[in-house]
Structure formats: C-alpha cells, structure tokens
Amino acid sequence: MTAPADGRGDLGRRAAARRSELGLSRAEVAQRAGFAEEYLAHLEEHPGPAPGTATLLRLAGALRTSVPALLGGEQDLPPGLGQAAAHPELVELTEQECRERLGRHGVGRIALYTEHGPAVLPVNYTVVDGSVVYRTAHGSTPGQAVGQEVAFEVDHVDEAMSRGWSVLVVGRALQVGAPEEEVRRLAREARSEPWAGGERELWVRVQPERITGRRIDIP
Incomplete structure (x- = not known):
C-alpha cells in the first residue's frame, strides 16, 4: 500500500x-x-x-x-454500533453550549426540500459571525436550499464512552453575493476546501432562528 x-x-x-x-x-x-x-x-x-x-x-x-x-475497520459503518451505557441521561443543551459544539468548522448535514422531495446531505461548513456558511456548486442539491427555511445538523458519537451530542440549527438559507468583499472574506475564513472537490462558487449562509441540542451523559 x-x-x-x-x-x-x-x-x-x-x-x-x-x-x-x-x-x-x-x-x-x-x-x-x-x-x-x-x-x-x-x-x-x-x-x-x-x-x-x-x-x-x-x-x-x-x-x-x-x-x-x-x-479503520469501522470507517464504512455508521456510528452508534457500540452498546448503550447502563443508565444514560439525555440532557438539553443551552444555546451557548450548542454554539460551542458547532465550533468554527467541520462537516454537518443540511436538510431541505428539493423538486424530488426532502433531502439531507453532508456539507463542509464554517461558522462566520454566528451563521453556518457552506459553499456548493450552482445547480447542486445543497444549492437548492437558497430561499428556503432549512435545518442544519451536526453531531458527535463517542463509541468508547457510549456518549454523544447533536445540535440542530433552523433558519433561512440565503445566497451570499455582493459585495464581492464578503465572498472573499468567506473564502479567507473557510478552514477547509469542500471534500467533494470541483468548482463550488455558490456560498450559502444559514442564519440561525432556532438552535437546540442534546447530549447523552453517563451519571
């Protein structure tokens, strides 16, 4: 190899x-x-x-x-294959805790309606000025989010400790266009290139209207 x-x-x-x-x-x-x-x-x-x-x-x-x-033996399997803890506790996260878990960047899932029905897709994202921002290709499915109320979700599962958390952001998706300075600023602040590669010049911003989250604790 x-x-x-x-x-x-x-x-x-x-x-x-x-x-x-x-x-x-x-x-x-x-x-x-x-x-x-x-x-x-x-x-x-x-x-x-x-x-x-x-x-x-x-x-x-x-x-x-x-x-x-x-x-890497579990790389093609979904998370959550481990056993649940004996006495797990589901705890609501505060908005501040949710924002902390969103972090600055990562991979999350955008949920939207398309011409073929509802869809949920992974996207590389960055948090800029409190909003979730991602870039995609014109005409792509994630690009159809523009103008819609959408949901954006990010989570983490700790298999070894049987713990995890999830954060859900709901808001309207808007295309980032003029001024060009704003687009250039987003390009500078993006922490990683889209993993899918290719030309991805459409920037989409999801301005949070509601942020909720939960975590699984082990007493």
Missing part, C-alpha cells in the same frame, strides 16, 4: 485526529498509554506496519476508542 503524501500512515492520522478531538497533548496520551512521547510522535508521523496487539490496546485505551476504530 502506498504511503500517504503527508508521510503519515492511516493509524497515525486516526490516532492524531482522535487525540485532537479529545483535546489531549502527545505527552498526556503517551503517559496514559505508558509510551515514550517520542514513540507516539513516531506512530503519528511515520507510515509503517501496525504495532502489536498489546501496544494497540494501550493506545486505544489512552484515546478512549477501540482498536478497530484506530485501524
């Missing part, structure tokens, strides 16, 4: 992404796993055969995930 162009193997990318998701430093994860920090850096930054089972189990435990997840 050809190594990725950035010099990191799949295991290293997944481990680094999970560590970032948890807000942990390399030193913290290395200590939890009983590794030298230099060894963890090597795993994250250099492709190569996966380490032994004992090492993988220690790394998965430190990152609060599973060995199959680290190795």
Whole structure:
C-alpha cells in the first residue's frame, strides 16, 4: 500500500485526529498509554506496519476508542454500533453550549426540500459571525436550499464512552453575493476546501432562528 503524501500512515492520522478531538497533548496520551512521547510522535508521523496487539490496546485505551476504530475497520459503518451505557441521561443543551459544539468548522448535514422531495446531505461548513456558511456548486442539491427555511445538523458519537451530542440549527438559507468583499472574506475564513472537490462558487449562509441540542451523559 502506498504511503500517504503527508508521510503519515492511516493509524497515525486516526490516532492524531482522535487525540485532537479529545483535546489531549502527545505527552498526556503517551503517559496514559505508558509510551515514550517520542514513540507516539513516531506512530503519528511515520507510515509503517501496525504495532502489536498489546501496544494497540494501550493506545486505544489512552484515546478512549477501540482498536478497530484506530485501524479503520469501522470507517464504512455508521456510528452508534457500540452498546448503550447502563443508565444514560439525555440532557438539553443551552444555546451557548450548542454554539460551542458547532465550533468554527467541520462537516454537518443540511436538510431541505428539493423538486424530488426532502433531502439531507453532508456539507463542509464554517461558522462566520454566528451563521453556518457552506459553499456548493450552482445547480447542486445543497444549492437548492437558497430561499428556503432549512435545518442544519451536526453531531458527535463517542463509541468508547457510549456518549454523544447533536445540535440542530433552523433558519433561512440565503445566497451570499455582493459585495464581492464578503465572498472573499468567506473564502479567507473557510478552514477547509469542500471534500467533494470541483468548482463550488455558490456560498450559502444559514442564519440561525432556532438552535437546540442534546447530549447523552453517563451519571
């Protein structure tokens, strides 16, 4: 298998992404796993055969995930395959907590009506001035959201801890056009290119009218 162009193997990318998701430093994860920090850096930054089972189990435990997840064995499966906790508690999020979980950017789902009926599609998004912004192609399905009241949803599932949260934004979708300075500003502030690639020059802004969310806690 050809190594990725950035010099990191799949295991290293997944481990680094999970560590970032948890807000942990390399030193913290290395200590939890009983590794030298230099060894963890090597795993994250250099492709190569996966380490032994004992090492993988220690790394998965430190990152609060599973060995199959680290190795990509669950990448084509939907989240939520793990068992529910014994006594889960569903908690409503405040608006501030919802906005914090929206963060600055990521991948969410836009729900809209099309000429063929309702549709829900994933989009790369950025939060700018409190609004959800995404770019798409003219004539695309996500582009049909313009002028509609739509719903935008983002969520996270922690399989290892049987926890998760979801945030729902409801508002009107508007096309961002003139002035051109605004379009250029959005392009500068977008944290990532659309994963689907291609020419995507239509910017859509969803101005929140309602923001609600829930999380699953384990008492």
